[in-house]
Amino acid sequence: MIEHIATEGVSSPEVVDELVKLLQNLTERPRFGELPGGRPGARAGDNRGVPLVCLVREPASAGLLRMLRAHLHGAHPGRVPHAYHCFPDTDETDGAGPAPSSLKRVSAVLVSVARDLSSGANSRYGRHGFPRFELVYWLMNQPAGGDHESGATLFSRLRERHLSTNSGDDLIPREALETGTAAAPWWVRVVLKLAPSFWFRAKLGGLAPGGEYRWLLHQPYLAPHDPGTVVGFAERLGSALVPGQGAESREDPGQLAALLVNAFLEDVRQTYQRSLRRLLSGRRTAYPVVMLDGIRRDNGGYALLKLINDVRNDTGAFDPLVVISGSEKVPPDAAAVDDRAPTPVLQANQAYETWTRKLATNSRTRRPTAWFLPLRVPPVTFEPGEVQPTATLTVRSAPLWSRASVLTVVGILLLASVLALGYWRVDSLLEAASVERANHCGRDKADPNFSTLRMFGGECVGVSSDAIPVFDKVDDARGKKFDNAQNKIAEQNKAVVKAHDEHSERPYATVVYVSALSGQSDDLTTNTARLMGVAAKQAQLLERTGKSDPLVRVLLGNAGRKMQHGGELVDTLRTLVEQDKSIVGVLGMAQSRKPTLDTIAKLGDIGLPVVAATLSVDSIPLNSALYFQVSPNNDREAQVAASYARVTHPGKTGAVIVHSDSDDEALRDTYSVNLGADFDARFRKAGFEVAQAVYNTESGVGKVDVREIGQGLCGSSHQDEVVVFAGRPDEFRGLLDGIASACKDDAPVLLAGDDVMRYVADGQLRDQHPEIAYDVLSFAVGTTACERSTAMYKTMARIFDTVCEDLVDSSLGGQSELAFDTLEVYSHAMLQLKTATFTSGHVWKAISDIGRLRVEGADPGFAPLSGESGEIAFLGGQVPHEKRISVIHVDKYQAPVLVVTCEPDSADDRCRAPEQ
Known part of the structure; x- marks a missing residue:
């Protein structure tokens, strides 16, 4: 009580x-x-x-x-x-x-x-919300089925309940949702139709967040692990609260x-749970x-x-x-x-x-x-x-922090901070990626040439399997032709690799075309002509199908407009050679300057032969025993020049040798200095009284400009002299500027070295001074008429989709022929090896043996190579024996004309004129 x-x-x-x-x-x-x-x-x-x-x-x-x-x-x-x-x-x-x-x-x-x-x-x-209690209460009010389909029926009811509960009608009216869905693409409608069901199945299976379903299988009452599924456990709860169908007989009440x-208490617990998901x-x-x-x-x-x-x-x-x-x-x-x-x-x-x-x-x-x-x-x-x-x-x-307004402001600030940080981070990454791309010539990391190309002072330097960009083009038309030539080689490279994969028995090698690429007009014209020649030879090799016919892939390389980055290029090549054993040599090269000579020496140090197209300085072979050239050297050129001047101008007694020089060894043009010295020696030997006129390529107080020298060559004091120019095309233009300003109607007799052929091959440059006549020595002469065009020109016209007449003027400089022959030397050496497996050392030996038959009577395979620029016979050396040299005459207001050609072993008086 x-x-x-x-x-x-x-x-x-x-x-x-x-x-x-x-x-x-x-x-x-x-x-x-x-x-x-x-x-x-x-x-x-x-x-x-x-x-x-x-x-x-x-x-x-x-x-x-x-x-x-x-x-x-x-x-x-x-x-x-x-x-x-x-x-x-x-x-x-x-x-x-x-x-x-x-x-x-x-x-x-x-x-x-x-x-x-x-x-x-x-x-x-x-x-308060009660999702768990509502689920359990709903399940207990479901009628129990007595057949095997009761589980499927209950599953369908559960899904319908889930979809109706999460329909979102309170956010978006059903009519608006149906209208928007009808206007969506078919695949969006399919996703919207199927996604809710898949999401519901994932929640039931515990694969997706679904608090009430997961809780139901982990709460401690009625042993939910029997049978262990939501639907199975739900069947046990069914009809517990249905009048007349109580589950108390089956389950403990x-x-x-x-x-x-x-379930009721758990919903209250979750309502007050402290977590980042429940800040409110x-x-x-x-x-x-x-x-x-x-x-x-x-x-x-x-x-x-x-x-x-x-x-x-x-x-x-x-x-x-x-x-x-x-x-x-x-x-x-x-x-x-x-x-x-x-x-x-x-x-x-x-x-x-x-x-x-x-x-x-x-x-x-x-x-x-x-x-x-x-x-x-x-x-x-x-x-x-x-x-x-x-x-x-x-x-x-x-x-304060839990208030909706504060949380909204904080959320906005956090979002803004995240966005700002993300923007800064993304911007930093994009900027870094942009800088990295810019440092690698605009290439992404995924590009295979990303690591082999670098920017140095506005120039893209390195080696590439496709076109190397030039950023300072001054002539769009020439730039387009230059890019087309590079792209053609890149396109043919893919065909070469494919042919090698399909015919592995064919000899296969990779060579690297190295030059001084720039956007200047004369450089674009010269390199375009050379690349077209290389592409023509590569195309001819591709068209052959014999088991012994070589396949050659040509990589493109740039050492800078003055070859000043040759060291960086060689470092790149050193890595490439270690990765790709098919690389057997280098061809091309440009500008006989000290950086070029240093590059050749470094290439020799890594075991790569070099076959130069236009280099002619006498001392270059001393820089590397692996060096070869398809052009004659300057001494041979000076010998032909002196003989030609003596025969064509018997009344002239003197010669003025015009060449450049510099106190700075890095700026000194080795080609001009060496050719000037050879001209001096050979013209003296031919009986000329020789004087020298030296100009400086760099400007400054006390420096002599080539234009001043041109002006000084006018007058009666030079009537009995031949002016012999040993310099570059742009310097020759300055010389003509000086002569034209002082005595264009009575210009002195002019004879220019081989590099001026690049000037001759440019019609726009020639037209600047059509009133002055001159002769130019040439290592190779292109076609002068389409009906006489060689297989090389026909191939060039075909692969570049160009008519023959468009190639005549640009080919006068012989650049295409010389470049064609450099690749011809490699392919000829590969043929002589008669094996599909070889190294750069094997190739070097085969090149040096070209023409050895002429002096030793050895294997017929050592016969001279008949190239587009003339006969090539190294005779075990590095320079072609008495390589063919021609003389081109540019008369007043006339197109260039081939005057004479001096073949190997010809006497000075037997240099023949071309057939009419």
Whole structure:
């Protein structure tokens, strides 16, 4: 029997005041952790929990919970989220344990409470969602099927429920969504149709985030691992709440009720979970309160409290839910033994402190009343309008960082920071990539030529399997022809590789065309002609099909406009040679300057033969034993020049040798200095009185310009002299400028060295001074008429889609023939080796043997090579023996004309004129 405690002098405001203080402690959510009340000295994990406050009252005090509800509603500055449920007044029945219908009673109460907590009556951040409880409740209300198709049927219902729940109609009206979908492409409609079903299957299988489904298989009740799938477990729950089809006969009703309660409590737990995904949960500063008024054993009230107690004991999880019950007897069994005697309500807060100290032990021992805090309410009435208690409920303001406006601003700032950082990072990466691309001639890292091309002072230097860009083109038309020539070789390289893959028995090698590439007009014209010659020979080799016919891939190389970056190019080649054993040599080269000679020496150091097209300085072979040239040397050129001048100008007694020089060895034109010295020696030997006129290529005070020398060659004092020019095309133009300005109608006799043929081959340059006649020595003479064109020119016209007449003028310089012959030397050597496997050393030996038959009577394979520029016979040396040299005459206002050609072993007086 319950002991009655004296209640004289206790007023209803005092009772409410004490309970409001208790509610303040229980509902106030701490800033950190989840320990309610903010008790001094309390630690997270220490006696954690919120009690089930059981108000044991007399019938006269029945209005207490309604008054507390009014205080919760009127809390400052906003209401405490709460739900009030009043049990029906039915007759109490005796009996131990839950009544058969207790599951339905408990579920009905939980549905009512969940509806209140999720309703709009609570503030925006006080509303609660119950996805797990709703799922379990829905499953228990599904009719059970008795056939094998019940699983499939339940799956379909689950999917329909999922799709309807996540249809998004609250965001986008269904009509607008259907209209937008109809206008989308067919594949978008298919994706929108299938994606939700696939997503639902992934959530059921645990492959995608799906909290309620995953939780259902991991909660502790009814052994969810039997059978271990959502649909299988759902079948076990089916019809538990369907009238007349209860699952209690198949499953334990207590476990079913515990599952339902645990689902409800888990939803509350998740609502208050602190995580980065739930930043807005920080606005929840008060725990929700559930008031259960009029509970008894026969109406399911006691059963619900007992279930909450048992679930808390089983899970050990903190439930941020304050449950307050009102009853006339002590729940959960209407008994009040001494250790469970209700504490007077005026000592509620002290009773709460005592309860917290015992909670850990009571819960671990699974006491059936571990979570109960019974309080005796004196028999006083509680009517609206009475004097208000001094204590009031306050709800702590949400932290500044959790407010929607602040989070929005912070989110925007974070997003802006991320975007700014991302933009800066991406911009830095793009800038770095752009700089890297610029440093590698505009190539990306994926380009196979990325590592072999580098920018040096505005020039693209290195080796490439396709076109090398030139950035300072002054003539678009010439630049286009130059690019076309490079692209043709790159195109043919692919065909060579393909042919090699298909016919591996054919000799295969790679050579590198190295030159001084620039965008200047004369350089573009010269290199275009040379590349066209190389491309023509490569095309001829491709067209052959014999097993012994060589296949040659041609890489393109640039050492700078003055060959000043030859060292960097050789470093690149050194790496390439280690990676590609098919590289056997270099061809081309340009400008007989010191950088060129140094490059040749370095190429020899890495074991690569060089076959030069136009180099002629006498001392070049001394730089490398692996060096060869298809042009005669300067001494041979000077010998022919002196003989020609003596025969054609017998009345001339003197010769003025015009050449350049420089005190700076790096700027000195070795070609001009050497050819000038050879002219001096040979003209003296031919009986001429020789004088020298030296000009400086660099400007400055005290420097002699070639134009000044041209002006000085006019006058009667030079009537008996031949002016012999040993310089470059652009310098020859300056010489003509000087002569034209002083004596264009009475110009001196002019004879120029071989490099001036580049000037002659340029019609625009020739037309600048058509009134001055001159002769030019040439190492090779191109076609002068289409009907006489050779196979080389016919091949060039075909592969470059150009008519023959377009090639006549540009071919006068013989650049195409000389370049053609450099590749011919390599292919001839490969033929003589008679094997598909060889090294650069084998090729070097085969080249040096060309023409050896003439002096030794050896193997017929050592016969001279009949090239486009003339007969090539190295005789075991490095320079062709008495290579053919021609003389071109440019008369006033006339086109260039071939005057005479001197073949090998011909006497000076037997240099023949061309056939008419």
